Amino acid sequence: MAQARYHITTPIYYVNDTPHIGHAYTSLSCDLVARWHRLAGKEVRLLTGTDEHGQKVRKAAVALGEDPQAFTDRISDNFRALVETMHCSPDDFIRTTELRHRQAVQEFWRRLRSRNQIYEGVYSGWYAVRDEAFYEEDETEVGADGIRKARASGAEVEWLEEPSYFFRLSEWQDRLLRLYEENPSFILPPTRRNEVLSFVRGGLRDLSVSRKGLDWGIPVPDDSAHVVYVWLDALVNYLAATGWPDSAQQESYEKWWPADLHMVGKDILRFHAVYWPAFLMAAELPVTHQVFGHGWLLNRGRKMSKSEGNVLRPADLVERYGLDPLRYYLIREVPFGQDGYISHDSLVTRCNAELSNGLGNLAQRSLTMVAKNLGGTAPVAEAASEIVAPLLARTAGHMEEQALHLMAEEVWSEIGAANRFFDEQAPWTLAKEGKQAELAAVLAETLERLRLFAYLLYPIMPTSCRRLLVLLGDPAADTPEGEGSFTFSALETPLPSRQLPAPKPLFARLEEEDEAESKE
Ligand code: MSP
Numbered sequence: 001m002a003q004a005r006y007h008i009t010t011p012i013y014y015v016n017d018t019p020h021i022g023h024a025y026t027s028l029s030c031d032l033v034a035r036w037h038r039l040a041g042k043e044v045r046l047l048t049g050t051d052e053h054g055q056k057v058r059k060a061a062v063a064l065g066e067d068p069q070a071f072t073d074r075i076s077d078n079f080r081a082l083v084e085t086m087h088c089s090p091d092d093f094i095r096t097t098e099l100r101h102r103q104a105v106q107e108f109w110r111r112l113r114s115r116n117q118i119y120e121g122v123y124s125g126w127y128a129v130r131d132e133a134f135y136e137e138d139e140t141e142v143g144a145d146g147i148r149k150a151r152a153s154g155a156e157v158e159w160l161e162e163p164s165y166f167f168r169l170s171e172w173q174d175r176l177l178r179l180y181e182e183n184p185s186f187i188l189p190p191t192r193r194n195e196v197l198s199f200v201r202g203g204l205r206d207l208s209v210s211r212k213g214l215d216w217g218i219p220v221p222d223d224s225a226h227v228v229y230v231w232l233d234a235l236v237n238y239l240a241a242t243g244w245p246d247s248a249q250q251e252s253y254e255k256w257w258p259a260d261l262h263m264v265g266k267d268i269l270r271f272h273a274v275y276w277p278a279f280l281m282a283a284e285l286p287v288t289h290q291v292f293g294h295g296w297l298l299n300r301g302r303k304m305s306k307s308e309g310n311v312l313r314p315a316d317l318v319e320r321y322g323l324d325p326l327r328y329y330l331i332r333e334v335p336f337g338q339d340g341y342i343s344h345d346s347l348v349t350r351c352n353a354e355l356s357n358g359l360g361n362l363a364q365r366s367l368t369m370v371a372k373n374l375g376g377t378a379p380v381a382e383a384a385s386e387i388v389a390p391l392l393a394r395t396a397g398h399m400e401e402q403a404l405h406l407m408a409e410e411v412w413s414e415i416g417a418a419n420r421f422f423d424e425q426a427p428w429t430l431a432k433e434g435k436q437a438e439l440a441a442v443l444a445e446t447l448e449r450l451r452l453f454a455y456l457l458y459p460i461m462p463t464s465c466r467r468l469l470v471l472l473g474d475p476a477a478d479t480p481e482g483e484g485s486f487t488f489s490a491l492e493t494p495l496p497s498r499q500l501p502a503p504k505p506l507f508a509r510l511e512e513e514d515e516a517e518s519k520e
Contacts, residue, residue, distance in 0.1 A: 007045045012237050017060075038487075039488050054214075069097065117283075133153075165223075169204045172204065173200060176278060217233060260288070263292050266295055452491055454474070
């Protein structure tokens, strides 16, 4: 069914850390998906924000001798800056310390409580502050250093024994399994779906959803000795940002909920694919359509994190390589969903081969010929290029499954074909032989193909593709950003005759050698 709207969310980022390229990767993938759906003609909502409560954030503030609110204000701003650095296009930025969020969490709690989904008990077990997660004993192990850690994440765990409220997660096992079965694309990619399935099949225990004695969180309604467990608090952000439960914003809620896609890293898939749908079903609210668990970007073989000391800062990389080459590289290099290695050498090699030589050269060669041989007047194609419809269909198919890298690969292979077409047609020979009609036809076809590539790659490289559209004389380039004001459907009609600006190179070549790069 064709949908008129598309709602996608990034996870909300913990403010215990300044943003690194792993965070940027999650946001970038969401930005790409959002821009794609805008181009497909949908009204899109892209939500991002910061996760500001919990023991981990409080600890980080205390370690710096800062008041938690002042601390979170400061770090949250770094994540807003990340949006600019990466040129992402969110429609809303939510902070869990905002009033709208607190009200939504408390109302959500009351709904669960009034449906007898929350009860009082005592929690005793392991807790990892770094993951803000409870673990069963068999999910932990004692390392060579004598410290007990969560096996999956390596985060240190501590023993907790305290009064707590519990959510009746155990009652939701069958309903969850049915949800996964009836909606095979609820969890993607399929390998991660299987992991979640076997986790749920293994049996679910009730989940502790409050912490006693912590002062940095949202108070439990009618029992302010407890704060709401930070994951229940955080997950409700997706709902809160639609305006729920404010009756004055009912229309916005109805329009935007349920969300179409929660994009998350694989480390937090369980919270989104098990706990969150169970919470929603228990609260009798609709469940999000899809959760995608992407892989990690690895630097020197390890997930990037402050504790690993191997973080790459987005702003440094943007300064070094340029924003669009970085965006392109991250999407094209790593099969989306799997873990991937990134390195200076592969970035430079790929960007030079595919952007400078592949796309850049095709644009430069064809536009220069229009300038020199046709006085800068673009020739008009008789019809849309034959590659338009099949390439749009193939790329859209990949985007249905969030196979972002395959989308990029499809376009790249057509850029190769367009370069070969140009070489085979040898328009320079046609020009020499005075075959004006044939020359115009080859150039018109090439410009229309370039236009197609500019649209398809726009979600990955918005700035460069807009520049290419300017060079091609496409009026889409004059439309304001981020409003879906130009769409793929425009590609069905070739551009009319127009005067083109002087051609300019699209991508600078990147430097091969780099002494500073560590070869570890
Ligand atoms: N606050 C929670 C999410 C709550 S959503 C209701 C959280 N925050 S986080 O800041 O730790 O992580 C946010 C996202 O960044 C996650 O999707 C995580 O997978 C992603 N990444 C963090 N490091 C990463 C890499 N090295 N590579 C790719 N993504 C990584 O979890």
